[in-house]
Amino acid sequence: MPGWNFALFPERASTHAGRVDAVYFFLVAICTLVTIGVFVMITYFAVRYRASKNRQAVQIEGSTVLEITWSVIPLMIFMWFFIWGAVVYWDGARAPADSEEVYVVAKQWMWKIQHMNGVREINELHVPVGRDIVTTMVSQDVIHSFYVPAFRVKADVLPGRYTHVWFHATKPGTYHLFCAEYCGTMHSGMIGSVIVMEPAQYQAWLAGGAAQGSLAQNGQALFQQLGCNTCHRADSLARAPNLQGVYGRPIKLADGRTVIADDSYVRESILNPTAKVVAGFQPIMPNFASQLNEEGVLALVAYVKSLAQQTTGEPVANRPVPNQAPPAGKKVE
Amino acid sequence: MATAVQSIDTREHYLNEHLGIRSWLFTTDHKRIALLYLVTLTAFFFLGGFFALLIRLELLTPPGDLVTADTYNKLFTMHAITMVWWFMIPAVPGVLGNFLVPMMIGAKDMAFPKINLASYYLFAISGLFLLYGILDGGIDTGWTFYVPLSSGYVNSHVAMFVVAIFINGFSSIFTGLNFIVTIHKLRAPGMTWRRLPLFIWSNYATSIIFLLATPVLAITLLLVAIERFFHVGLFDANQGGDPLLFQHLFWFYSHPAVYIMILPSMGVVSEVITCFSRKRVFGYSFVAASSVAIALLGFLVWAHHMFVAGMSVYAALIFSLLSYLVAVPSAIKVFNWTATLYKGSVHYDTPMLYALGFIGLFTIGGLTGLFLACLGLDVHVTDTYFIVAHFHYIMVGGAVMGYMAGIHFWWPKISGRLYPEGWAKLAALITFIGFNLTFFPQFLLGYMGMPRRYHAYPEEFQILHVLSTAGSTILGVGYLLPLVYMAWSMRYGKVAGPNPWKASGLEWQSPSPPPTHNFEPDTPIVVTEAYHYENPEEAPVAG
Numbered sequence: 015m016p017g018w019n020f021a022l023f024p025e026r027a028s029t030h031a032g033r034v035d036a037v038y039f040f041l042v043a044i045c046t047l048v049t050i051g052v053f054v055m056i057t058y059f060a061v062r063y064r065a066s067k068n069r070q071a072v073q074i075e076g077s078t079v080l081e082i083t084w085s086v087i088p089l090m091i092f093m094w095f096f097i098w099g100a101v102v103y104w105d106g107a108r109a110p111a112d113s114e115e116v117y118v119v120a121k122q123w124m125w126k127i128q129h130m131n132g133v134r135e136i137n138e139l140h141v142p143v144g145r146d147i148v149t150t151m152v153s154q155d156v157i158h159s160f161y162v163p164a165f166r167v168k169a170d171v172l173p174g175r176y177t178h179v180w181f182h183a184t185k186p187g188t189y190h191l192f193c194a195e196y197c198g199t200m201h202s203g204m205i206g207s208v209i210v211m212e213p214a215q216y217q218a219w220l221a222g223g224a225a226q227g228s229l230a231q232n233g234q235a236l237f238q239q240l241g242c243n244t245c246h247r248a249d250s251l252a253r254a255p256n257l258q259g260v261y262g263r264p265i266k267l268a269d270g271r272t273v274i275a276d277d278s279y280v281r282e283s284i285l286n287p288t289a290k291v292v293a294g295f296q297p298i299m300p301n302f303a304s305q306l307n308e309e310g311v312l313a314l315v316a317y318v319k320s321l322a323q324q325t326t327g328e329p330v331a332n333r334p335v336p337n338q339a340p341p342a343g344k345k346v347e
Numbered sequence: 348m349a350t351a352v353q354s355i356d357t358r359e360h361y362l363n364e365h366l367g368i369r370s371w372l373f374t375t376d377h378k379r380i381a382l383l384y385l386v387t388l389t390a391f392f393f394l395g396g397f398f399a400l401l402i403r404l405e406l407l408t409p410p411g412d413l414v415t416a417d418t419y420n421k422l423f424t425m426h427a428i429t430m431v432w433w434f435m436i437p438a439v440p441g442v443l444g445n446f447l448v449p450m451m452i453g454a455k456d457m458a459f460p461k462i463n464l465a466s467y468y469l470f471a472i473s474g475l476f477l478l479y480g481i482l483d484g485g486i487d488t489g490w491t492f493y494v495p496l497s498s499g500y501v502n503s504h505v506a507m508f509v510v511a512i513f514i515n516g517f518s519s520i521f522t523g524l525n526f527i528v529t530i531h532k533l534r535a536p537g538m539t540w541r542r543l544p545l546f547i548w549s550n551y552a553t554s555i556i557f558l559l560a561t562p563v564l565a566i567t568l569l570l571v572a573i574e575r576f577f578h579v580g581l582f583d584a585n586q587g588g589d590p591l592l593f594q595h596l597f598w599f600y601s602h603p604a605v606y607i608m609i610l611p612s613m614g615v616v617s618e619v620i621t622c623f624s625r626k627r628v629f630g631y632s633f634v635a636a637s638s639v640a641i642a643l644l645g646f647l648v649w650a651h652h653m654f655v656a657g658m659s660v661y662a663a664l665i666f667s668l669l670s671y672l673v674a675v676p677s678a679i680k681v682f683n684w685t686a687t688l689y690k691g692s693v694h695y696d697t698p699m700l701y702a703l704g705f706i707g708l709f710t711i712g713g714l715t716g717l718f719l720a721c722l723g724l725d726v727h728v729t730d731t732y733f734i735v736a737h738f739h740y741i742m743v744g745g746a747v748m749g750y751m752a753g754i755h756f757w758w759p760k761i762s763g764r765l766y767p768e769g770w771a772k773l774a775a776l777i778t779f780i781g782f783n784l785t786f787f788p789q790f791l792l793g794y795m796g797m798p799r800r801y802h803a804y805p806e807e808f809q810i811l812h813v814l815s816t817a818g819s820t821i822l823g824v825g826y827l828l829p830l831v832y833m834a835w836s837m838r839y840g841k842v843a844g845p846n847p848w849k850a851s852g853l854e855w856q857s858p859s860p861p862p863t864h865n866f867e868p869d870t871p872i873v874v875t876e877a878y879h880y881e882n883p884e885e886a887p888v889a890g
Contacts, residue, residue, distance in 0.1 A: 041717060157496065
């Protein structure tokens with residue numbers, strides 16, 4: 015409402031917001047009843063039994079029945095709160111499978127957004143109405159927190175690890191994007207906007223974003239520029255796993271464990287390659303931490319992810335290749 | 348008010364038996380140590396309050412215009428650090444606990460009087476480090492010291508504050524150790540566990556937390572130092588560490604620390620409610636056991652501070668469930684206090700007003716805790732003003748109200764004199780109104796999405812911030828008034844006599860102020876349970 019800059023309740027602009035508000039109203043109702051109950055009892059007792067000349071307090075030891083009653087009934091109500099809250103949390107923690115991805119890098123004190131088609135923005139996030147959107151977020155320095163009150167979603171953004179939020183915007187408009195985890199001097203300046211647009215408008219905006227290639231294409235360029243392709247290749251000269259179709263699959267490691275090749279695994283393999291080496295390969299990959307920022311890493315992740323979508327069938331690299339592995343103990347390179 | 352100065356010095360007592368500064372600095376009398384604590388932490392309370400007032404003034408308008416962003420960040424950090432470690436944690440145990448634990452159980456002093464004095468000196472020395480840190484430029488990490496912000500991204504004097512808190516922790520440990528041993532070993536004949544006043548039970552529960560949780564804080568601070576100086580990757584993601592590990596360790600101490608702050612005040616409220624209802628407490632064993640249950644369950648809920656921090660969903664479910672369980676013993680207490688009023692003979696003296704205020708505000712604080720334990724809701728309101736409002740309802744509305752109730756209740760015992768009742772009632776009322784005006788709007792701000800620790804904020808939040816700031820100035824008056832009239836009463840207050848409230852505790856059987864060894868000529872023999880209010884005229888103990 016123009017000119018009216020005061021509200022007592024936040025806007026509700028996502029499917030999740032309604033679910034959170036429902037729990038909230040339920041808790042407000044129950045807790046208000048309890049508060050009124052306690053206040054009325056205290057006031058009534060304090061007035062009804064106020065001291066006077068003839069009043070003699072009646073000594074009452076207690077009542078086990080009452081104690082059990084006012085332990086068990088609250089506990090049952092609490093369990094109701096717990097279960098409902100847990101269901102809502104569970105829904106909020108699992109993005110639907112076909113959600114559109116957006117990559118977010120947080121740093122003191124800005125939000126850097128990359129869309130899959132390569133469009134970048136700072137402190138603004140444009141999204142279409144009516145689509146499931148999931149963010150993959152990482153911090154370049156301290157811990158931040160991605161918070162959109164109108165969507166009722168929040169997740170801390172950590173250095174060294176990917177976290178996610180997902181939402182399904184229901185109402186076009188401009189909403190606050192806050193950093194909710196204290197992150198230093200300009201914490202309160204780390205404010206952005208989420209701009210929810212009609213799908214057609216959004217497509218127009220996306221097309222006009224002057225992207226130079228998609229994020230995955232940028233990642234591919236980086237992949238070649240850093241020389242990753244000299245080892246990660248499909249032919250018999252490969253000294254590192256072929257990355258075709260790897261993403262999202264279980265990977266058997268040299269130490270016998272199995273991990274899923276998700277965003278975090280790909281990231282770790284770039285920045286700390288010896289942490290989880292694929293079975294059958296030697297820990298020969300150099301560390302790229304000094305040559306890449308988080309945005310570069312995300313582009314590489316997007317590229318690896320795009321390779322998964324191009325192939326079908328069994329992953330080709332996820333197997334030991336004995337004749338390619340140098341004998342144990344022998345120095346390579 | 349009587350203008351003629353009456354004397355309480357017609358006989359020897361703990362205040363006049365020895366005179367001179369040395370007799371205070373080297374005292375091992377638990378009552379004098381309590382007063383040393385009182386003076387020191389009152390100073391820190393007003394220092395922390397001063398920081399709070401500046402915070403509220405800055406937030407009067409949306410842009411950051413009164414102080415710079417760095418200064419603002421230092422203000423809220425130093426407000427919290429000062430209030431948590433130099434007021435809230437030591438307040439009730441250090442002042443009322445030290446004064447009353449031996450008196451309530453019929454002992455001459457603490458089990459380890461010298462360790463008791465040492466605990467005060469550690470507290471005082473840690474306070475000097477704190478002051479040095481504040482004057483030398485302050486700190487802007489937030490009281491939570493989250494890494495990697497605190498370890499690598501701030502320029503302020505983190506080390507000085509870490510040392511201060513490290514030393515402060517040992518003061519807590521010494522106090523807890525002393526309470527536990529004293530309560531186990533020095534009870535008067537006949538003072539069985541089931542006859543212990545509830546104030547003793549709650550301080551006993553608090554002491555368990557002091558001993559078990561505080562070392563974890565010390566260990567955590569040491570680990571931060573080890574990482575910093577020896578480059579062992581513990582918390583730093585770039586060195587293969589995990590910043591969430593720090594949060595787990597920090598809250599493993601800091602959540603139980605919340606109960607350190609609230610449990611002793613709950614004990615005060617149990618004493619005050621019974622005395623001014625002239626009635627035994629309803630369900631003694633349930634109130635006593637709930638203190639211990641809170642202390643133990645309180646160790647199992649720390650990660651509910653981390654539901655959006657990147658923790659496993661399954662872990663979040665378990666911590667949410669456990670957090671609801673710890674709410675049950677708190678609910679039991681509220682219901683029992685309320686039931687204690689039933690068919691009592693209720694007096695409205697100042698301590699009672701504070702105690703009733705405590706129940707009301709603690710109820711709101713506790714119930715809003717249920718919102719935060721609720722996973723789906725917590726995601727939205729955590730790190731917002733909803734949190735700020737919630738814990739101030741517990742800490743200020745609860746713990747400080749309880750402390751004020753206790754200070755007023757036992758002031759005649761401590762000083763031998765009565766404070767002016769009219770002024771005190773006025774102050775209680777002002778505190779109650781000011782408190783609610785300050786913090787209730789913050790619940791609304793929080794649900795609207797106003798993040799905490801913001802120096803500047805969008806315009807739509809302003810009206811609620813203005814209300815909150817207005818409330819804080821009223822609250823300030825409510826705290827300054829007692830400072831004035833308590834000081835006044837030390838010289839001009841009416842002589843109280845041994846038991847002005849006709850209360851039943853052992854401490855009231857001793858003269859006011861008590862003699863150095865508390866009970867003369869002999870240790871009392873206890874023949875009745877606590878809260879023996881059948882016949883108010885009859886002394887509840889044979890001595």
